[in-house]
Each structure stands twice: as structure tokens, then as C-alpha cells.
Amino acid sequence: NAGVMQNPRHLVRRRGQEARLRCSPMKGHSHVYWYRQLPEEGLKFMVYLQKENIIDESGMPKERFSAEFPKEGPSILRIQQVVRGDSAAYFCASSPLERIPGELFFGEGSRLTVL
């Protein structure tokens, strides 16, 4: 199954630590999107990347959050100095180069818990 792969599925961090979430898009997909979902809330767009390029980061908090999608390897969402409010499910989605806006393929998500 060559779907969108995210790891870790569950991550526990203490306040002030760093969290790194990884996402490998579907085979043949060159666009990666990161979303955050808080309990009982909708999906909130964070960042949209192509290989080695950040296309749109309008949903990223200005501090502590960063994302990359290197030429080789998975996309990484990095959260520095985590706080309790960062506890959420972080979903990665991918789409092909010739994409249909609105049609995204999601990974199973990474659930971050900050103690």
C-alpha cells in the first residue's frame, strides 16, 4: 500500500521539547500539505510544499513552527519548544503534480500530546 505515510503515529513530549513529524507522500505525488486538527475542531491548513519549496505557509504560526520538504526524504513538520496548546492531530496530505484542487490523499495522522 503506497499511501501517504506519517510517523510517528503518536508522540508524547514535555513542554519545551521539540517535536518532529514526518510525512512521505504517495508515490508519484509532488505536493505535500500539513493540517492541524484540534479536538472537536475542523482541519486547519498550515503549510503547502513542493520539493525544496514552500508554496504557501499562511497557516503556520509565526514562531516555533517550521516545515520542509527536501529533495530527498520525507517532509518534516518541526515544532520547537512545544506547549500544551500544540497537542493535536497533525495530518499530512499529498496530491500529484497535475492535481485537481480539492482532491487530497491524507495520511493517518500524527497525534501529539504535550504534557
Next chain:
Amino acid sequence: RKEVEQDPGPFNVPEGATVAFNCTYSNSASQSFFWYRQDCRKEPKLLMSVYSSGNEDGRFTAQLNRASQYISLLIRDSKLSDSATYLCVGVYSGGGADGLTFGKGTHLIIQP
């Protein structure tokens, strides 16, 4: 200002019944719409696209009403496995990530 709004529910519906729920949107420039399904603690999955002419896929029918700015999802002969949260998604130019805006979802519970 919310772009896409949904009744969060839950909608409690007996198995075999027909259920319908709507999603309203505020951006008249929205170009296309989709319904996604999300099971508890799982990832969203694309259910179907929504066109002005309507879209039917088995027991599911999606409709777009541009005049009143809402889309609808109708599920006939509901099954227990239809229990999930249904997310409405609008696509419009100028928004982040291809302009996708997700609603918070409508929670559907099919009861035996």
C-alpha cells in the same frame, strides 16, 4: 469570518433511513466543493465531488445550490458503517493550499 459552516450534529438516524445535511458557504467565488468522510480518530477521505448538476454515487447524492450558497449530502438506506463525521470542503481562488477550506464536520450516528 467562517467560509464554510456545518451543523455539527450529532444526527442520530435509524438504520435504513434516509438522512440529509447541508453545508453553507459564504464566499460566492467558491469554485468547487467536495464531501470528505472522517471516521473517529482516522484521517479524512474523499467521499465525492459536488457539481452544479449534482452527483450521485450509489446511495450518496451531493447537490450544489449556488443561488442559496449551500451544498447538501443525501444518504439513502443508511448503514451502520455510514456512521462518521462528514466534512464539507470549499475550493476558492486566493486561499491557502489551493484555496481549500474545511468545515468542522457533521457527526452522523446510524443506530441499529
